[in-house]
Amino acid sequence: MSVAPPRKKSRAVFWIAAIVIGSIILATALLANGMRNLRALDARYHLELFKASAQQLLTPAETTTAPQTAAGQTANPKPVETGPSKTAPANPPTTTAHALAPAQMPATPAKAPAAAKATRARRSHLFDAPVDALRGAFIRSWRTTGPMLCADLIKSGLPVGEWRQSALGAATYECSYEIQKGGNGEPNAASFFIIIRGTPAGELDNIRIKVIMPDNADGRAIGEMFVDSVVALLTETRWLDFQTALDAIGKLQDVTQQAFGTKLAFFREFQNDRSFNLQLGLERKTPEEIRTAIVFDKARWTLPSPTPAR
Known part of the structure; x- marks a missing residue:
């Protein structure tokens, strides 16, 4: 037990x-x-x-300084001469000037x-308290690289080509694709153009698509290609909250969305109501976003950053 x-x-x-x-x-x-x-x-x-x-x-x-001052003043009293007379007594009485002297002296703090x-x-x-000049903000970065995105778009059926040096200079790399249905100068010609730009290290900068979609068979085919390309871009970049703009884009309505230092903009051109532009990229405007972007700028790091996993 x-x-x-x-x-x-x-x-x-x-x-x-x-x-x-x-x-x-x-x-x-x-x-x-x-x-x-x-x-x-x-x-x-x-x-x-x-x-x-x-x-x-x-x-x-405070109490110790006051007696010292009073003792020093009474120990050595000095007579005050009131005139040129030489018959003044040897020890004249204390005048009112001596009585007011301690009060007129500035007090030592x-x-x-x-x-x-x-x-x-x-x-x-x-x-x-936090210092406003040092505040930061949450920002996004590209979840893929230029070569990886170009390769993924090729697999999805959009032949943008390999990641290569741009004609703008050695500091810019890109991949692009363009197709036109209809002759040059025809009012009902349809076209599709996409360009993806970044740095030689593979970091993305911006993505731009321009389409002309007339109300005919070629325009509808270009429109389907355009929607498929936008869905593929939002899927590969992992910015899935921007997919809420797909409804407005499908209805050909202007839409702009911004979140965590990134921006999606779809708008109609002023001169042609069947011509549209889509822009997707980083946009850091506030001081907090700029400070955070500087901290995570890989070009400023002393050690090479790891290659992102696919």
Whole structure:
């Protein structure tokens, strides 16, 4: 026959020991280093825990300076000459000028103790308010690279070609595709153009699509190609919340969406109501977005960044 140990008593002992140990740790953290953390809490939440002790330190300093000043003035009294007469008594009585002299002398301000100055100099910045000039913001980045996106579009049936150097210069790389149905200059000609641009390292910059979709069979075929391309781009970039714009794009309505430093814009050209543009890219405008983008700019890193997994 076994007797179960008293659990309630053991739990009570455990909690009492935990509270005592926690109190000791908290008191050590607050009182260490000249009560620096406790003074930081007092300054942060205006508890005024050290106000009374500061006043007690200042009061004796003020009382000791006053007797010294009075003693120094009464020890060496000087007669005041009121005129050119040489028959003045040797020890004239004290005049009203001497009585007012102590009151006219500027009082020496009491100096704070050196310990208080040292405590303020060592105050922790843990509880300081956030600095607006250092604030950041959440921003997006491309979840794919230029070569990977071009290869994925080729697999989906859009022959954009390989990621290659642009005619704009060695600092720009791109892949693109263009098709036109109908002769040049014909009013009912349909066309589709897509270009994807970025850096030689493969980082994407922007994607642009321009389509002309007249109300005929060629225009409807270009429209289907355009919608399929937009869906493929939003799927590969992983910016799936922009898919809410597909309804407006399918109805050929202007739409603009911005989120976390990225932008999608679909709009009709002013000169031709059957010509449309779609732009997808990064757009950092606020100071918070710009600061965060600078921190995560791979060109500023001293070590090479890892290759993103497919």
